Amino acid sequence: MPVGADEEIREQVLAAADRLFYRRGVQAVGMDALRTEAGVSLKRLYQLFPSKEGLVEEVLRRRHQAWDDLVEAALASGGTPRDRLLAVYDMLSRWFDEDDFRGCVFINTFGELGGAAPGIAGIVREHKAQFQARLAELITEAGGPPALAPQLAILAEGAQTTAAIAGTSDAAGHARAAAATLIDAAL
Amino acid sequence: MPVGADEEIREQVLAAADRLFYRRGVQAVGMDALRTEAGVSLKRLYQLFPSKEGLVEEVLRRRHQAWDDLVEAALASGGTPRDRLLAVYDMLSRWFDEDDFRGCVFINTFGELGGAAPGIAGIVREHKAQFQARLAELITEAGGPPALAPQLAILAEGAQTTAAIAGTSDAAGHARAAAATLIDAAL
DNA sequence: TAGCCTAGAGAACGTACGTTCTCAGTGCCA
DNA sequence: TGGCACTGAGAACGTACGTTCTCTAGGCTA
Numbered sequence: 001m002p003v004g005a006d007e008e009i010r011e012q013v014l015a016a017a018d019r020l021f022y023r024r025g026v027q028a029v030g031m032d033a034l035r036t037e038a039g040v041s042l043k044r045l046y047q048l049f050p051s052k053e054g055l056v057e058e059v060l061r062r063r064h065q066a067w068d069d070l071v072e073a074a075l076a077s078g079g080t081p082r083d084r085l086l087a088v089y090d091m092l093s094r095w096f097d098e099d100d101f102r103g104c105v106f107i108n109t110f111g112e113l114g115g116a117a118p119g120i121a122g123i124v125r126e127h128k129a130q131f132q133a134r135l136a137e138l139i140t141e142a143g144g145p146p147a148l149a150p151q152l153a154i155l156a157e158g159a160q161t162t163a164a165i166a167g168t169s170d171a172a173g174h175a176r177a178a179a180a181t182l183i184d185a186a187l
Numbered sequence: 188m189p190v191g192a193d194e195e196i197r198e199q200v201l202a203a204a205d206r207l208f209y210r211r212g213v214q215a216v217g218m219d220a221l222r223t224e225a226g227v228s229l230k231r232l233y234q235l236f237p238s239k240e241g242l243v244e245e246v247l248r249r250r251h252q253a254w255d256d257l258v259e260a261a262l263a264s265g266g267t268p269r270d271r272l273l274a275v276y277d278m279l280s281r282w283f284d285e286d287d288f289r290g291c292v293f294i295n296t297f298g299e300l301g302g303a304a305p306g307i308a309g310i311v312r313e314h315k316a317q318f319q320a321r322l323a324e325l326i327t328e329a330g331g332p333p334a335l336a337p338q339l340a341i342l343a344e345g346a347q348t349t350a351a352i353a354g355t356s357d358a359a360g361h362a363r364a365a366a367a368t369l370i371d372a373a374l
Numbered sequence: 375t376a377g378c379c380t381a382g383a384g385a386a387c388g389t390a391c392g393t394t395c396t397c398a399g400t401g402c403c404a
Numbered sequence: 405t406g407g408c409a410c411t412g413a414g415a416a417c418g419t420a421c422g423t424t425c426t427c428t429a430g431g432c433t434a
Contacts, residue, residue, distance in 0.1 A: 024302050027214045031392060041412045042393085052392065102302055107348050111295030114352070115211050121352075128352050150349075151365040154358055158345025161294050162337075165301070165308075165315050171341055178338040178369055185368045218422060228382045229423085239422065 010048050013038045018059050022105050025112055026056055053117060056109070060123045063105050067127070070095075071134060081142035082183050085135070085152060086176055092156065093172035096163040103164030107157070131156070148186045155179050197235050200225045205246050209292050212299055213243055243296070244310055250292050251314045257282075258321060268329035269370050272322070272339060273363055279343065280359035283350040290351030294344070318343070335373045342366050 016038035020029040031052060035042050049055040074087040095101060102108070106124045114121040136149035159175035203225035207216040218239060222229050236242040261274040282288060289295070293311045301308040323336035346362035 025299050027212075027299075027391095028303060030390070032390090042414075043395095043412070046393070103298060107294070107352070108298030110352055111290060111298035112212050112214075115289055116215060125352055125354070128349065147361065147364065150358065150361040154342055154345035154349055154362050154365065156345070157348045158341035158343070161344045161348055162315065162341050165294070165297055165312055167312070171337065174334065174337040175341050177334065178341065178365070181369055181372050182365055185372065214421095217420070219420085229384075230382070230425095233423070 006048070009038075009040055009044060013040055013045060013048060013055075014059060014062055017055055018062065018105075021056065021059060021109075022102060023100065026052075026109060027112065053119065056113075057119060057123055060106065060109065060120065060127070064123075064127045064130075067131070071131065075134070075138060081138060081144070082180070082187065085138065085183060086180060088135075088152075088156065089159070089172055089176035089179055092159055092163075092175070093169050096159075096169035096172050101164065101169075104157075104160040107161060128153075128157070142187060144183075144187050148182060151182055152179050155182075193235070196225075196227055196231060200227055200232060200235060200242075201246060201249055204242055205249065205292075208243065208246060208296075209289060210287065213239075213296060214299065240304060240306065243300075244306060247293065247296065247307065247310045247314070251310075251317075254314070254318070258318065262321070262325060268325055268331070269367070269374065271325065272370060273366060275322075275339075275343065276346070276359055276363035276366055279346055279350075279362070280356050283346075283356035283359050288351065288356075291344075291347040294348060315340075315344070329374060331370075331374050335369060338369055339366055342369075 013034070017029075017034055020034060020037055031042065031045065035045050038045070049058065070091055071088060074091040075084050077084055077087045079087075106127050109120060110124040114124065132149055132153040135152050136146060139148050139152075140146070155175040155178055159171040162171035163169055200221070204216075204221055207221060207224055218229065218232065222232050225232070236245065257278055258275060261278040262271050264271055264274045266274075293314050296307060297311040301311065319336055319340040322339050323333060326335050326339075327333070342362040342365055346358040349358035350356055
């Protein structure tokens with residue numbers, strides 16, 4: 001077996017799992033469907049991910065990283081702190097417009113499994129806490145009040161669920177406008 | 188069989204289903220567990236609800252009514268339109284503090300089944316649209332701008348998911364403060 | 375009392391799950 | 405070349421699902 005093939009197959013499996021879990025939910029996707037989508041034998045699959053729950057956790061960790069990258073890219077855009085914070089909602093808008101958008105995988109997975117899987121609930125909680133903490137960091141740097149961070153975070157969460165359920169990306173614009181009002185009132 | 192017993196048993200089943208689905212999610216609750224919780228024979232259960240999906244839809248309709256009642260009670264509180272709108276977030280705070288709070292059953296169910304069950308997705312979409320329309324009604328009466336309604340709705344949605352995931356009721360207060368700022372800027 | 379309708383309890387059905395095991399095939403080193 | 409370690413494909417396992425069916429018991433009408 002070529003060196004690095006394990007990593008490659010891991011990535012294939014994780015990408016397939018991400019795709020299927022996001023589209024259909026976790027429990028609706030069997031390990032067999034997953035092995036078909038990933039094009040990997042069941043044996044190999046279980047070698048790499050000893051349990052489905054572990055695989056779900058790994059998918060969430062991967063999504064956490066991707067989300068972080070998107071947020072950092074938005075916050076790294078030039079301009080005032082106000083502009084940089086609002087860029088987060090522009091990023092959301094672009095995401096909501098993607099064809100396969102179906103809400104926040106963390107919120108969805110928490111709703112489905114959070115009541116019974118403490119490990120997954122913990123990962124979701126951590127993910128949301130880190131996002132809010134990152135907002136707080138920038139707001140503090142800009143001299144804003146600590147209370148602004150949770151308010152902006154709540155707008156982002158609400159926009160994600162609203163856009164998913166409504167099936168439109170309008171919520172991003174509404175959240176952006178609300179965020180602008182809140183920032184202007186606080187900074 | 189006494190007259191009205193069907194209604195009574197229906198109510199028992201719906202209450203049990205609501206309890207179990209909310210706590211554990213839909214797919215994690217089998218019809219057998221449900222029949223045990225409701226204290227009803229499987230035959231009777233399927234007489235009243237020919238399929239699990241139908242039962243889920245009925246549970247959501249019941250929750251929609253209960254939510255409507257809570258919202259109307261909040262909006263019926265005295266005072267200015269500002270006070271009445273903010274009373275919604277006070278209602279949320281009391282809800283989040285309940286022991287068994289585990290988020291919004293509509294958001295949770297949409298995340299779990301929305302991708303594969305269009306009927307359920309439709310009920311959830313309708314529920315959220317009606318809430319936002321009700322806010323818009325009051326805002327229009329008060330002479331506020333139409334854009335305020337989706338903003339306040341997004342705050343409410345975000346507060347529900349944030350409170351569920353964080354496991355605290357803080358989000359209600361943050362959403363309330365943000366709503367107050369938005370209302371003051373708009374009215 | 376005899377016969378019938380309905381009820382509850384739960385066995386049974388077909389399917390599909392997560393996970394493990396079997397087995398024939400393949401490349402590798404002695 | 406022969407034996408070994410490992411592979412992919414998928415059968416098999418035990419369980420649990422949603423749904424239907426069977427069976428026994430009991431109350432109603434005649």
